[in-house]
Amino acid sequence: MDLLTRVHAQNLVDWARDKPEVVVLSADLTSSTEIDLFRDTYPKRFFSMGMAEQNMMSFAGGLAREGFFPFVHTFAVFMYRRALDQISMSIAYPNLPVRMFGFLPGITTPGGVTHQAIDDIAVLRAIPNMTLLECGDATDVESVLDVAQAVNGPVYVRMLRGEIPRLFDAGEPLRLNQARVLSTGSDITLLSTGICTEEAMRATSVLQSRGVSIQHLHVSTLKPFSDPTVLEALAQPRYGVITMENHSIIGGLGTAVAELMAEHGIARKLVRIGLKDTYAHGASRDYLMHEYGLDALALVRQVETLLNTSLKIDEGDLAAVRLIAVHSSAKAEAL
Amino acid sequence: MLSPTQSQTTSWQDTATQVAQAIRRRVLEHVILNNGGYLSQACSAAETLATLYTRIMHLDVSQAPLIPGPFAGVPGPNNPHAFSGAAYNGRPDPALDRFIFSPAHYVLVLYTTLIEVGRLAPEALREFNKDGSTVEMIGAEHSPGMEVTSGSLAQALSQAAGIAMARKLRGETGKVWVYMSDGEFQSGQTWETIAAITFHKLDNIGIYVDVNQQQCDGSMASVLNIEPLDERIRGFGAHVVKVDGHDVEALAAPAEAWPEGKPLVVLAYTNPWQGIDLLRSRAPKLHYVRFSGAEERQRYADFLTTLQ
Numbered sequence: 210m211d212l213l214t215r216v217h218a219q220n221l222v223d224w225a226r227d228k229p230e231v232v233v234l235s236a237d238l239t240s241s242t243e244i245d246l247f248r249d250t251y252p253k254r255f256f257s258m259g260m261a262e263q264n265m266m267s268f269a270g271g272l273a274r275e276g277f278f279p280f281v282h283t284f285a286v287f288m289y290r291r292a293l294d295q296i297s298m299s300i301a302y303p304n305l306p307v308r309m310f311g312f313l314p315g316i317t318t319p320g321g322v323t324h325q326a327i328d329d330i331a332v333l334r335a336i337p338n339m340t341l342l343e344c345g346d347a348t349d350v351e352s353v354l355d356v357a358q359a360v361n362g363p364v365y366v367r368m369l370r371g372e373i374p375r376l377f378d379a380g381e382p383l384r385l386n387q388a389r390v391l392s393t394g395s396d397i398t399l400l401s402t403g404i405c406t407e408e409a410m411r412a413t414s415v416l417q418s419r420g421v422s423i424q425h426l427h428v429s430t431l432k433p434f435s436d437p438t439v440l441e442a443l444a445q446p447r448y449g450v451i452t453m454e455n456h457s458i459i460g461g462l463g464t465a466v467a468e469l470m471a472e473h474g475i476a477r478k479l480v481r482i483g484l485k486d487t488y489a490h491g492a493s494r495d496y497l498m499h500e501y502g503l504d505a506l507a508l509v510r511q512v513e514t515l516l517n518t519s520l521k522i523d524e525g526d527l528a529a530v531r532l533i534a535v536h537s538s539a540k541a542e543a544l
Numbered sequence: 545m546l547s548p549t550q551s552q553t554t555s556w557q558d559t560a561t562q563v564a565q566a567i568r569r570r571v572l573e574h575v576i577l578n579n580g581g582y583l584s585q586a587c588s589a590a591e592t593l594a595t596l597y598t599r600i601m602h603l604d605v606s607q608a609p610l611i612p613g614p615f616a617g618v619p620g621p622n623n624p625h626a627f628s629g630a631a632y633n634g635r636p637d638p639a640l641d642r643f644i645f646s647p648a649h650y651v652l653v654l655y656t657t658l659i660e661v662g663r664l665a666p667e668a669l670r671e672f673n674k675d676g677s678t679v680e681m682i683g684a685e686h687s688p689g690m691e692v693t694s695g696s697l698a699q700a701l702s703q704a705a706g707i708a709m710a711r712k713l714r715g716e717t718g719k720v721w722v723y724m725s726d727g728e729f730q731s732g733q734t735w736e737t738i739a740a741i742t743f744h745k746l747d748n749i750g751i752y753v754d755v756n757q758q759q760c761d762g763s764m765a766s767v768l769n770i771e772p773l774d775e776r777i778r779g780f781g782a783h784v785v786k787v788d789g790h791d792v793e794a795l796a797a798p799a800e801a802w803p804e805g806k807p808l809v810v811l812a813y814t815n816p817w818q819g820i821d822l823l824r825s826r827a828p829k830l831h832y833v834r835f836s837g838a839e840e841r842q843r844y845a846d847f848l849t850t851l852q
Contacts, residue, residue, distance in 0.1 A: 232713075256709070256744070264702045264736035271706020274692075277713070279706075295733070298696045299703050303685060304619040304626075338620050361621040 211375040213347040217310075217368065218243035221280070222250050224354045231358075232272060234258050234281045236265050242282035242312045243370050266292040269307045270299035278306055278358065284318075285311025285326030285367060289333055296363075297336055304338045304362045308354075314343070314367040314403060315455030315484070316498065321491030326367075327484050331460020333365050334432050341432040342383070343367035345406040347375040349429055352382030359385070367403060374407055377427075386430045388439050394422030397512055398446040398477075400439065401453040402428045402462050404494075405482070405503060409453050411527050412505035416512055419520045423512075434465045443470055448515045449478030453508060458483040480511045556599050560792040563594035566660045568819045569851045571652055574669055575833060576845050584823055584830040585650045588756035588789065588814035593657040593723065595795040596752065601641045601721050604634025606658075610665035612678045612688055619685075627678065630691035632663050638716040642707060645690050646700035647725035647754070651683030658689050698731035700724070701751065705741050708749040722751045726811075727759040729770045735780075741807045742781035750799060750808040754789065756816045762828035774811055782809045789814035822847055 221244065225231045232254045239245050239257070248255040258265040262283060269279035281288070288311050289296065300307045311329060318324045333339050340360045344350045350369055357364040377389060388400070392413055401409040406427045413423050424442050443450055443466065450470070452463040463481030470479060482503060489497055498504040505527045513520050554562075571586035597603075608631035619626040630636070633643050645654055652672065658664035668688065671679040678686045684693045694700035701722055708720040728734050741749055753773075761767045770776070778784045783803050787794040789812030798810045816830045817823035822844060823830060835841040 253713075258740060259736075259743075261733075261736035261740065263698075263733040264705070264740055267699045267702030267733070268706040268709070268737070268740065270692075271703040271708075272710050273706070274703070275707055275710030275714075277710050294696050295699055295702070298693050299699050302619065302693050304621060337618070 211347075212372050213375055214372055215243055215370070216347045216350045216373055217370060218246045220351050221354065222246050225251065225254075228278070229254070230276060231278045231280060232256065234265055234269055234279055236260055236262050236283040236287060238283050238312070241284070241370075242310065242368075244282050262287050262292040263295045266295035266307075267299035270295075270303065270305050273300070273305035273307050274303070278308060280308045280310060282310045282312070284313050284324060285329050286313070286324055289326070289329045289365075293332065296333075300363045301336045301338045306361065307363050308357045309363065309365045310368045311365060312368050312370055316489050316501065316503070317369070317404060317455065317494055319491050319493060322488045325489055327489065328457050328460060329365070329367065330431050330456050330462070331464070334460060334465070338362045339432060340364045340385075341367075341430070343403045343429055343431060344369050344383070345401075345403050345427055345429060346377055347373045348377040348379050348381065349383045351379070356383050356385050369404070376407055376410065383429050386433050386436050388426040388428050388436050390438065391425040391427055392417070392423055394424045395445060396422040396447050397515060398424045398426070398442045398450045399453065399508070400426045400428050400442070400450070400462060400466060402431065403455045405453040405455050408498065408503065408505045409508055412508040415522055415526050416509065416520065419522065421512060421516065421520070428462060431462060431465060434469060440469060440473060443477065444473070444475050446477060449480060451480045451482060451508065451511055451515070453482040453503070455503060456483050458485055478515060480515060482507055482511060557792050560591070560594045560598045560796075563598055563657070563660045564590035564792070565819070565851075567594060567653060567656045569848070570656045570659065570666070570669075572820060572844065572848050572851070574652065574656070574672070576841060576848060578672070579841060580832065580834040582649055582652055582831075583820065583833040584756070584758065584816040585647070585754075586653045586656065587818040587820055587823065588754050588816050589650055589653045590819070591790045591792055592752050592754060592795055592812045592814075593653060594660070595792045596643070596721060596723065597657055597661045599792070599796045600799045601643055602718065603643065604637060604640055606633070606663040607631040607635055608688065611668055612664070612671060614676050615678050615686060627686045628691060629678070629683070629685055629687045629689055632658055632688045633691070638714070638718060640718045642691065642718065642720045643689070644692055644694075644700050644704040644707070644720060644722045645683070646694045646723060646728060647697065648683045648690070648695035650725065651680070651687055651690065654683070654689045655679060664688055697725070698728045698733040701728070701734060701737045704749060705737055705746060708741070708746045709744065712746065712748060718748075720749045722749065724751055724753045726753055726755040726757065726764065726770065726773065729753075729773060730764075730768050738777060738780045738782060745805050746807050747802070747805050750802070750810070752795075752810045752812055754814055755811050756814045758816045758828065758830050760831040766828065777809050782807045784809045784811065786811045786813060790818055820847065
């Protein structure tokens, strides 16, 4: 598996080269959201808005009304928590093409509770006219710009930065409302989003080697949520459905799946892996994934519960969890 | 309503003053008919809105029907029919101005202004606050004269700033005029925006503030003081002018003496019972008038008959 560095930084610059109507807004997190290269390359299309997210979101709405495409960058928490009313009234109600890039989703930050966006999907899924995307690897990050830009309306992207794995073929771009089928199987249907997909892939290979047949889908579009492939996969498994997300189990992927299953009368057990209605705290990503049960081992244990059997898999059987130092050179700063 | 001949034979000052008086009278008439409404806002805002529409702003003729159509649905990817109330301010044009109306609860005063300058028919007020109508009590971007949804106060200025930035990027010469209420200066977002428009040197945005010093709970000085407002805003780097908000010449003057490189803020100090002295006894509860009974309503009706 390749690890890539600062994928968004160069990708955005290349992608926006022939798109003069694309402008970038920053709330004092320019290198932290990998838009420093954009700022240096296209200074006239870069607007420093300071630590003032409410104004930034409404301001973006004003720019979008005039035919520009504001690409707003900040940490996810500061966008939807600090400026939710502004997102709703200045952007979503008028259905304006503002592209919101929320960095450090869930527990991907050691910044602790203030920096961890654990309920952004839950909150923004309830906002009419919104499209929600989440990146799980470098290919998603590279291709999400085209997908977002093709949407007639506001788009929120759970974005990744720093060192990112390439899990999916670079020639297979993210597609709106279309899950990636990573494996097929009939015992368990597993749907994962974001960084949980990498974790899940570690477990699924071991699980399959123990005879568990898993249909694994990587979901990158959380709204709309009407992919026929997903619906078909939900109705298939012998033992049940598992969702896995770097987010609260309330309101995110697990809830979207539950709604879809209920609406279509799909009577299967559903297990939601995610933050179990709890805040987290400041620590490394791997520690938090383990501590809060979001990792490969947590998935194995849930599969065992659904199958009502012990598969005798322990941590050692799972591929070594990718370790990133908190102060990796790939990051502009600790936060 | 202004007749075409009237505007040719009278001075702009007389026209603006007459429009202001007509706004006050029609809002009073409407409030009596509806047994309540945002009356004091007409008292404070009449001259400013009249001067903006008859003297300061360069707008195209209205592109919208004199009687507004029914609500055409919320904006969305599947609704190409969503209507913008900005059509009442004419086509957007690089050389023309734009108008962003912030205090959405003042919208009855805006509707009335549009009537008095011939952009809306008097009958449009029959639609006010009726189910299925766009002539809503708290306006939104589909309501006549409104371009952005501003009822969650302090968001309009930011949106106007985005529009002003976009117009600068395109090299347009038209200005963006914003009408605000002073209460919005209690909100942090307003100060975020003042910081942004001065930092980014948006000298194409002109802001008129109705400093009536009143808010829902009472006088602003008693709820949460914002004075000295001029010094505070000037401290951020804007060009700030304090004027008598009932003097049309004083209101119009700053728009013609606007230094380059700075946004313009005109603080229009107003009297919340200007022209309707009866309201004074209600102070400091002036935000929304609901008559205490038939007797009070009759007093206002009697007063209305004394107005031309």
